[in-house]
Amino acid sequence: MVKYVIGGGNRLHGEVTVSGAKNAAVAILPAALLADGPCVIENVPQITDVTVMLDIISELGGKVRLLNRSTVEIDPRGVRNLRPSYETMRRMRASYYALGVLLGRFGSAVVGMPGGCDIGVRAIDQHIKGFCALGAEVEVNGGYIHADTSDGRLHGAQVYFDQPTVGATINVMLAAVLTEGMTVIENAAKEPHVVDLANFLNTMGADVRGAGTDVIKIRGVERLSGCNYSIIPDQIEAGTFIAAAAATGSEITLRGVIPKHLECITAKFSELGAEFRDDPNDPDAIVVCGPQKIKRINVKTLPYPGFPTDMQSQITTVLCLAEGASMVTETIFDNRFRYVDELKRMGAKIQVDGKVAVVEGVERLTGAPVRACDLRAGAAMIVAGLCADGVTEIEGVSHIERGYENFVEKLRGLGADIKAVTLPDPEVLQEVG
């Protein structure tokens, strides 16, 4: 067991390079199994969600080779297994992309229900609706999703989502690229990782148009070939560093980012007083300068290009130190304020009523022992620890390591006082005792 120990109050300074995007990587890696030759994928973040996805790919029969710390080769030619193990599937949310890939390539699959962060009801009805529209018969039974086709393949169709969903948009894209005919996804998710997947599929020879808009059109092709591809930088990792700079009143430079993808985040942080500027020598960088005084603002999470739900806990943490009361409304997930009780241990004044949190600014947060109850909640605890007076100890950091590469090292590089401490295994202690 590991915990993070943070000595709060240090100003951050210097620069940090943002890693590849988690939510793009967990879609693009399994998508490589649709090709008929090896793909080399660069800018893959070293995080546990990626490790789990590579385990799923290996279980299916894909051959995974790490070429260097951020480059993976995937050879799909040995894929035979259409039933990944239940245990591996429930280790993460994005495991359900195995279903889209297997259905698209073989017309049949049996996969366990996905796991992932406990942030509210995470239905898969829109995924199932999409697969059924393409001609699959889908049944959820005994914890498994069984999907099959009568003639061994899917057929292009129109799919209309009830609401924009990243997971279902990606899953239907994966299922449809090798399908006969044209698939049209209406009310599609527009997140940068949806566009990144479309670009990857097109590099393999697919015909996907419109990604990044509400309507994605996919003309099925006979085959896809291996390719080289580099994953986009992680918008949310960059946003978390922005939150850290805002909370500590620091100036830092983020390198390796796509500034356009950050606009939905920088717009809100500008409102609370942070300043942003370009680096004239590096188009892939932005400089963030935290405010002297944090202004109160209202925030509402929305699908892209709205303010991302994955940044909600971090901006709420910054608003704990604002002058006046802010209102944060979560519209995507129904249980994404669980971290608030942890922030209260540090002196935050927040009232949650359903989807709305009212955050009354306080002079300071004070260090305390807290828990990371999910990935982004953990990121919020780190932001809180960095700006708090005294020492913050964060447990449950395995959640954080699912989605942030070398977070402790990167923050130390920016001058933060943070270290990972390995705790003795309680079971071993019990045996000894």
Ligand code: EPU
């Ligand atoms: N929804 C349904 N039915 C479905 C699918 C989704 O009702 O079949 C609902 C969800 O309950 C939610 C909304 O639609 O209310 C949006 O869910 P979406 O499908 O977009 O979320 P997801 O695919 O489960 C991905 C990211 C999340 C991120 C959300 C929203 C991955 C692996 N996960 O989840 O990332 O919060 O999109 O942007 O891409 C994270 O990185 O911390 C994280 C949770």
